[in-house]
Amino acid sequence: MKIKVELLEFIQCVLANILRQHDKKIAPCLINKTGFYSVVYQCNPSFMHQQLNELIQQALNVAQHQLVVVVTNKNKHLELSIFADDNQEVAAQCTTPEKVTYSQAIKLPSHTIAVQATSSQINTIMASLISHSMVNFISSIEQADQCISLIDAKDIVKNVPVSANVTTIQFCEISKVSNTDISDTNTLFWPFYDTDIINMMDTKITPEPLCILIADDSIPSLIATKAMLEKLGCKVVTANDGTRALALAQQQQFDLLLLDERMPGLYGSDVAKQLIEQDGVNRLTPKVSLTGLTEPEEITQLFSKGITHYLEKPVTKLALEHFLTQWQA
Incomplete structure (x- = not known):
C-alpha cells in the first residue's frame, strides 16, 4: 500500500539504522541540496526501505571511514x-521514479558560518560538510560572521565560553534520546543534514522578510490582505487579475504565491498550473489558493492543477500569522 512519506527523514532513519548495525565505524555526512526542508513522496515504505538499504550497502562495500549522502x-x-x-x-x-512534493523552502544565509566541534564523529565529516554544502560553512572563526559549536550530548561540557556570536547545538543518536537531557539545548539527531544546522541556529542576524505575491480581483480584499501581510513583516507585490499574476510570477522569484481562485483572465489554479508546466523560477514556490470554495471536490480540483495550500476567505490576520510560521522559522 502506498502512503505519503517524508523522504528526507526516511533516508536519515534508514541510514542511521544500517550504520548502527554495521561492523565498520562509518561516519555519515548528509547534504540537502533540494532547496527545501520537506520532501514528500507517495510510495510503499517497505519497498522504499529495501531499495535504500541496497543502495547504502552498495556504497558501504567500498567505504572505509565515511559516507557522504547528497540529496x-x-x-x-x-x-x-x-x-x-x-x-x-x-x-x-x-x-525517484515518480515526482515528489517539495515544501518549506530553505533560505540560505549569505553570511559565513564557522563550524566547530570537539567530537571525533563531527571532525571526521567536517571537510565534507564544508566542501559539499550549499551553506557558506568555513572552519576559521576569525573569518566567520557567526560560529556554530556542535557538542556531543554524551559529553559533559563545563566552562564553555559564552559569546554573542556563538550558537551551541548538541547532537545525539535517536536511540539515546530518552537518556539525554535535551530540555535546555538545541538538539540534532545523528546523522543530521547540513541544512538542519541553519534551521536550528539562534540567528543573531535578522532574516530577510518573506516576499509574497497576492493576486485578487477584489480590490478591498487585496488591500486588506496586503496590509495584514505587511504588518507581519512581509514584502508584498500585488496583481488584480490572473494574467498579471502569471506575468509577475514569470519574472520574479517569490517565497509564496497567494492566488484568488476566480479572477479575470486566469483562475488562480490555472496560474499555478502554467507556472509548473513552464518550469520557471516559481515552479516549486508554494501556491496558496485564497477562495470561498468549500466543497471537497472543488478543493481536490484546485490541488490537481498545482495548488499546494488552501486558505478560506475571508482571511484573518491570525490565520495568516499561523500559516506563515512554517516559512518564517
Whole structure:
C-alpha cells in the first residue's frame, strides 16, 4: 500500500539504522541540496526501505571511514547520490521514479558560518560538510560572521565560553534520546543534514522578510490582505487579475504565491498550473489558493492543477500569522 512519506527523514532513519548495525565505524555526512526542508513522496515504505538499504550497502562495500549522502532536486524528482570516503566518484545513486512534493523552502544565509566541534564523529565529516554544502560553512572563526559549536550530548561540557556570536547545538543518536537531557539545548539527531544546522541556529542576524505575491480581483480584499501581510513583516507585490499574476510570477522569484481562485483572465489554479508546466523560477514556490470554495471536490480540483495550500476567505490576520510560521522559522 502506498502512503505519503517524508523522504528526507526516511533516508536519515534508514541510514542511521544500517550504520548502527554495521561492523565498520562509518561516519555519515548528509547534504540537502533540494532547496527545501520537506520532501514528500507517495510510495510503499517497505519497498522504499529495501531499495535504500541496497543502495547504502552498495556504497558501504567500498567505504572505509565515511559516507557522504547528497540529496538533490532533479526536475521535481529526488536524486540520491552516495560518495565513499573522499572519493569524487559516486559509489551509489538513484532517482525517484515518480515526482515528489517539495515544501518549506530553505533560505540560505549569505553570511559565513564557522563550524566547530570537539567530537571525533563531527571532525571526521567536517571537510565534507564544508566542501559539499550549499551553506557558506568555513572552519576559521576569525573569518566567520557567526560560529556554530556542535557538542556531543554524551559529553559533559563545563566552562564553555559564552559569546554573542556563538550558537551551541548538541547532537545525539535517536536511540539515546530518552537518556539525554535535551530540555535546555538545541538538539540534532545523528546523522543530521547540513541544512538542519541553519534551521536550528539562534540567528543573531535578522532574516530577510518573506516576499509574497497576492493576486485578487477584489480590490478591498487585496488591500486588506496586503496590509495584514505587511504588518507581519512581509514584502508584498500585488496583481488584480490572473494574467498579471502569471506575468509577475514569470519574472520574479517569490517565497509564496497567494492566488484568488476566480479572477479575470486566469483562475488562480490555472496560474499555478502554467507556472509548473513552464518550469520557471516559481515552479516549486508554494501556491496558496485564497477562495470561498468549500466543497471537497472543488478543493481536490484546485490541488490537481498545482495548488499546494488552501486558505478560506475571508482571511484573518491570525490565520495568516499561523500559516506563515512554517516559512518564517
